[in-house]
Amino acid sequence: MRIACFTQFAYGKKLGGSKVLVELGEELNRQGHETRVLTPFEFLGETANHKTHALAYAQAIQKFTHDERANFDVFDVDCAYLQFARRDYATEPLLVSRSVLLTLWQEREIKIPERKTLRAFAGKLLKGRQRQQEWQGLFASMRNSFREADLINLANGQDKGLLVRDGISPEKILIQPYGIDSNRRALFDAQPILPENNFRVAFVGTYDERKGRCEFPRFVRALAKNFPQVRVILLGTYKTEQEVKADFPSDLVHHIEVLPAFEPEQLPALLAACTVGIFPSHLEAFGFGVLEMLAAGLPVIAYNSPGPPEMLPPEWLVPRGDWQAMATSVAELLTNEALEIMRHKQRARELSRRFNWQNIAQQTVQFYEEALQRR
CATH class of the missing domain: 3.40.50.2000 (Glycogen Phosphorylase B;)
Structure with missing residues (x-):
């Protein structure tokens, strides 16, 4: 054809x-x-x-x-x-x-x-x-x-x-x-799935209003209240680190890490250092960021909006705009024992293989x- x-x-x-x-x-x-x-x-x-x-x-x-x-x-x-x-x-x-x-x-x-x-x-x-x-x-x-x-x-x-x-x-x-094509899949599969909980939460996507910019500071505050060691890693924001961190009060800035851009082959290793993914997008055609985090072995909590439900089970979805429910779901994953974290990570990677x-x-x-x- x-x-x-x-x-x-x-x-x-x-x-x-x-x-x-x-x-x-x-x-x-x-x-x-x-x-x-x-x-x-x-x-x-x-x-x-x-x-x-x-x-x-x-x-x-x-x-x-x-x-x-x-x-x-x-x-x-x-x-x-x-x-x-x-x-x-x-x-x-x-x-x-x-x-x-x-x-x-x-x-x-x-x-x-x-x-x-x-x-x-x-x-x-x-x-x-x-x-x-x-x-x-x-x-x-x-x-x-x-x-x-x-x-x-x-x-x-x-x-x-x-x-x-x-x-x-x-x-x-x-x-x-x-x-995900076979070559890129191999890069994700080369990263081992580890059960350790390092309290690092990943987000892959542009940092803008459609993808949760207005809710991010409140989400981070709710999470940091229960996990003082938590770090939220924003990857592919396209906004500079300074622009992103300007949205956060001074007492929350140390909970944020920002990487505005990266080469595609770098992403699997960047995500391998995280435990959970989030995707607070109000609207997507599909949501490449969700798929990439799943391929890296991260359970992903996302808004129940067009796009992510194609990939995620109902228990990993929260109502659109509900940053409190997202923080609660992430907290539940972060409090799991090592074997349970491993089970969620393996499930995430298997879910990604359908795509x-x-x-x-x-x-x-x-x-x-x-x-x-x-x-």
Whole structure:
């Protein structure tokens, strides 16, 4: 099968948006398929901006489907850039809308906490109307892509439920979770699972409001109250150590360690030094950070929001935004005996094995082939 995938981000594995397509594409190629991952920069130059050049990128994709229709069986496109009617694209290949429904969830029912700062207030006052208009334009493009695409590719079941409630046929929707390839899996497996409790709690993800920034200081205070030796390690924050620690009162700063960025091959060793993982994200397409912490053998306590429930058992989920429940669940894990900690860690690693790119790629191709046959 020949697949062209279009992402809105630069090509690479450090950001989740393109990481998914790059790793999936590599696995598809290993299995004998022909996959090409395309970015806005290939069409619009190095100064391309996926926000200001959205229409130009959408038009470039539309033209590409006609110019290259004989060379591909599937065009897999980020939903924001399928802005035209189905008849405006090449008819022979399968047209897939790859969708991340973060903005739709926020429009409907998931409100991300906002930090009450003067800068945030000023930004809302000065740019609030413009942002709302941008969001409405994005919603319109997404809904159009769902109607016009032959298939919709989602990463979790709650997203599917949202679209089905909107009248989209469930037969049109593929749920494709994300995975870990065999080479990266080997790096995680090379790190032994140890029963020692070192009271180090890991978080892998950007440090922002959607991923629990507003709740983090209260969570850390609740945990430190019972465990004075606890350390919360924030990995991949992208904000500097100084910016992150500025959110915490002076008496909590020594409980925080921050690593804004790291190379992917470093992560298994960084996580091996921890006992428990947390993921206080209000909303995800999937949650790579959760999967990586599980692969490292960390039981992960997460908000029960779209994304993480695809990977985690119910007892490792707490209500969205409930930092107290998260602190309580983490405390319960930290008070376990060594053998019980070992059992939780082994379970975490086994849970992660369900999510591997080899199986996901095979299932994706099968779904696409069946769709092509129906057409």
